[in-house]
Amino acid sequence: MYAYDEIDRTLVNERVSEFRDQVKRRLSGELTEDEFKLLRLQNGVYLQLHAYMFRVAIPYGTLASKQLRRLAHVARTYDRGYGHFTTRQNIQFNWIKLAELPDALADLAEVGIHAMQTSGNNMRNVTSDQWAGVAPGEIEDPRIWSELIRQHTTLHPEFSFLPRKFKIAITASDHDRAAIKIHDIGLRLVRNEKGETGFEVLVGGGLGRTPFIAKTIKHFVHGRDILSYIEAILRVYNQYGRRDNIYKARIKILVHELGIEKFSREVEDEWQHIRNSSLQIDDEVIEDIRSRFTYPAYEKLPHMPDELRQAAADPDFEAWRKNSVAAHKVQGYSIVTISLKPTGKPPGDATAEQMDALADLADKYSFGEIRVGHEQNLALPHVAKRDLPALWKALDKLGLATPNVNLITDIIACPGLDYCSLANARSIPIAQELTRRFANHELANLIGRLHINISGCINACGHHHVGHIGILGVEKNGEEVYQITIGGRADENAALGNLIGPGVKFDEVADVVEDVVEAYLALRERPEELFIDTVKRLGVEPFKERVYATR
Amino acid sequence: MTSPLEQKKIRIAGPSVVTANRTWDGAVVYRTAAKDWSADLSQAAIVCNSDDAKALLAESVADDVGAVGAYIAPVQVGDDGKIEPGNLREQIRRTGVTIGQPVQA
Ligand code: HEM
Ligand code: SF4
Numbered sequence: 128m129y130a131y132d133e134i135d136r137t138l139v140n141e142r143v144s145e146f147r148d149q150v151k152r153r154l155s156g157e158l159t160e161d162e163f164k165l166l167r168l169q170n171g172v173y174l175q176l177h178a179y180m181f182r183v184a185i186p187y188g189t190l191a192s193k194q195l196r197r198l199a200h201v202a203r204t205y206d207r208g209y210g211h212f213t214t215r216q217n218i219q220f221n222w223i224k225l226a227e228l229p230d231a232l233a234d235l236a237e238v239g240i241h242a243m244q245t246s247g248n249n250m251r252n253v254t255s256d257q258w259a260g261v262a263p264g265e266i267e268d269p270r271i272w273s274e275l276i277r278q279h280t281t282l283h284p285e286f287s288f289l290p291r292k293f294k295i296a297i298t299a300s301d302h303d304r305a306a307i308k309i310h311d312i313g314l315r316l317v318r319n320e321k322g323e324t325g326f327e328v329l330v331g332g333g334l335g336r337t338p339f340i341a342k343t344i345k346h347f348v349h350g351r352d353i354l355s356y357i358e359a360i361l362r363v364y365n366q367y368g369r370r371d372n373i374y375k376a377r378i379k380i381l382v383h384e385l386g387i388e389k390f391s392r393e394v395e396d397e398w399q400h401i402r403n404s405s406l407q408i409d410d411e412v413i414e415d416i417r418s419r420f421t422y423p424a425y426e427k428l429p430h431m432p433d434e435l436r437q438a439a440a441d442p443d444f445e446a447w448r449k450n451s452v453a454a455h456k457v458q459g460y461s462i463v464t465i466s467l468k469p470t471g472k473p474p475g476d477a478t479a480e481q482m483d484a485l486a487d488l489a490d491k492y493s494f495g496e497i498r499v500g501h502e503q504n505l506a507l508p509h510v511a512k513r514d515l516p517a518l519w520k521a522l523d524k525l526g527l528a529t530p531n532v533n534l535i536t537d538i539i540a541c542p543g544l545d546y547c548s549l550a551n552a553r554s555i556p557i558a559q560e561l562t563r564r565f566a567n568h569e570l571a572n573l574i575g576r577l578h579i580n581i582s583g584c585i586n587a588c589g590h591h592h593v594g595h596i597g598i599l600g601v602e603k604n605g606e607e608v609y610q611i612t613i614g615g616r617a618d619e620n621a622a623l624g625n626l627i628g629p630g631v632k633f634d635e636v637a638d639v640v641e642d643v644v645e646a647y648l649a650l651r652e653r654p655e656e657l658f659i660d661t662v663k664r665l666g667v668e669p670f671k672e673r674v675y676a677t678r
Numbered sequence: 679m680t681s682p683l684e685q686k687k688i689r690i691a692g693p694s695v696v697t698a699n700r701t702w703d704g705a706v707v708y709r710t711a712a713k714d715w716s717a718d719l720s721q722a723a724i725v726c727n728s729d730d731a732k733a734l735l736a737e738s739v740a741d742d743v744g745a746v747g748a749y750i751a752p753v754q755v756g757d758d759g760k761i762e763p764g765n766l767r768e769q770i771r772r773t774g775v776t777i778g779q780p781v782q783a
């Protein structure tokens with residue numbers, strides 16, 4: 128866990144009292160909406176379809192149990208009793224009253240949580256692997272670097288008025304769980320021949336209207352130089368990035384238009400000027416941050432405790448364990464993913480009761496720590512294997528033991544037309560219908576790893592481009608229509624999906640997905656060949672034929 | 679963002695109302711003939727041509743303290759005078775999300 132320092136706490140508290148004053152002046156009419164809008168956006172407050180939506184940052188996805196309890200408190204006290212975990216390690220509340228927002232912010236500030244830079248054209252929440260610090264084989268805990276960048280870029284004047292929003296993601300594992308290739312800057316921790324820690328730097332990824340997979344701009348930037356290198360990228364972006372057209376303002380467009388070679392030359396030039404400046408990071412700074420991340424006092428535990436051996440006889444437990452429990456870097460411990468995708472429910476939602484109960488379970492079984500991943504699930508990062516059966520029972524009682532992690536019903540979906548003022552079509556009801564269609568866990572397991580991602584408009588908040596099956600809602604003659612792509616992925620081999628044919632109506636989406644899945648089951652060479660690999664081998668044609676032959 | 683009033687022309691395709699979100703709590707509201715806001719669609723002032731729509735919107739936007747984000751939304755008016763939302767988006771704003779109750783433990 129990370130312990131915030133005094134500077135952070137003072138800053139956050141000052142922001143809350145500032146905002147309290149601004150809200151007061153807005154409600155009295157002293158500030159017009161035009162004047163107020165930027166101020167509310169700076170505090171994570173959007174106006175959505177039904178009400179104000181409030182977005183809270185969970186830096187690199189790490190939460191202490193008392194923070195999760197406080198999020199539950201906000202859901203219960205100021206909202207309708209639930210919150211929505213998003214694809215960007217944020218949580219959103221959908222119905223908060225403007226008049227009560229300063230109180231909600233103050234309550235969150237007490238436990239070191241805030242909403243700064245969750246909106247607007249600035250550096251957004253730096254995201255990372257939800258298994259950071261516990262995944263076996265990672266180079267180093269990527270959150271140390273996420274935190275360094277967070278500190279450097281928070282309220283940094285140069286990064287506060289960028290041409291457009293800016294997102295950085297960091298991973299330290301071979302398997303990329305942070306989707307770094309669809310971020311403005313993606314960082315992968317690596318070691319050079321001398322054993323020094325540094326980064327492979329990728330740039331220009333992003334989804335939305337014009338999706339791009341990020342390109343490597345430099346294979347190794349030493350850790351001590353990472354801030355100056357990022358700053359060099361941002362300066363080139365600030366200088367050349369388009370501000371005339373909101374759709375072309377992202378760095379991905381600039382990288383595409385200049386070409387990665389020219390772009391990287393510009394960055395290199397800039398970097399040489401600033402690299403040996405005060406931006407160079409002293410070892411002490413990193414050490415200080417490192418020392419603020421505390422790890423639990425792990426016990427020496429057996430690899431296969433009796434409790435686990437006995438529980439293995441229960442097929443329901445096994446079904447859950449197989450998909451939800453992952454290896455931990457410390458023997459005798461596991462990482463447990465908690466599916467927020469129960470059958471028929473909106474992906475990513477959790478009630479205040481569930482959040483409270485999870486905070487208790489984290490205290491009991493995971494040293495008080497919870498993680499939030501970009502797939503809209505949670506995780507307990509340090510569970511002793513002997514506790515797995517007891518934890519499973521407790522999760523099951525809360526409706527949080529759906530054994531579907533990474534399976535077809537582990538769907539990412541944006542809020543879509545049910546909440547979002549930009550939406551063209553609904554997303555959540557499509558996800559709900561699909562979770563009902565594939566509710567049979569045996570079938571889901573037979574299908575194996577398969578990610579469905581759904582967005583309600585081209586902004587791609589639901590990552591539809593990189594879903595193994597991607598579903599994009601559009602509007603046609605006042606009706607919801609859904610375009611379906613296959614073959615996208617967001618991991619270390621990130622790729623954009625390909626359209627399989629004309630859009631289909633709301634009621635047809637689940638049938639089409641069923642057809643695609645049946646085609647896959649018939650076409651795969653062996654049960655171990657994953658959907659994504661079959662698509663890679665055969666392309667879209669056979670799937671297209673299957674889906675449109677009868678339509 | 680361009681204010682809706684800066685649009686050169688406002689064209690409406692049928693009966694319409696002005697809707698917005700109430701400033702202090704964000705609730706969905708409709709502009710009434712009495713130059714006020716109501717959460718009840720049946721209280722909304724109906725406009726049927728573009729000039730009236732423009733005038734109603736201008737008057738609504740001027741009340742910046744009462745509600746925010748005012749815009750013109752289509753409605754259907756039945757023979758009995760009953761007002762219904764004119765599209766799915768407005769239907770959802772009126773009756774709430776279509777996804778059933780939020781997750782329950
Ligand atoms: C409900 C309020 C929301 C609004 C108004 C909103 C707005 C937007 C817009 C305008 C973009 C496109 C920006 C661009 O690429 O230029 C975008 C992208 C994105 N949003 Fe949202 N969004 C909302 C909710 C969410 C939620 C709930 C999630 C997660 C479930 C999310 C995650 C994302 C992600 C991952 C992108 C992709 C950006 C990229 O890769 O370039 N957003 N959003
Ligand atoms: S993808 Fe579109 S509909 Fe979905 S949350 Fe983003 S902006 Fe809204």
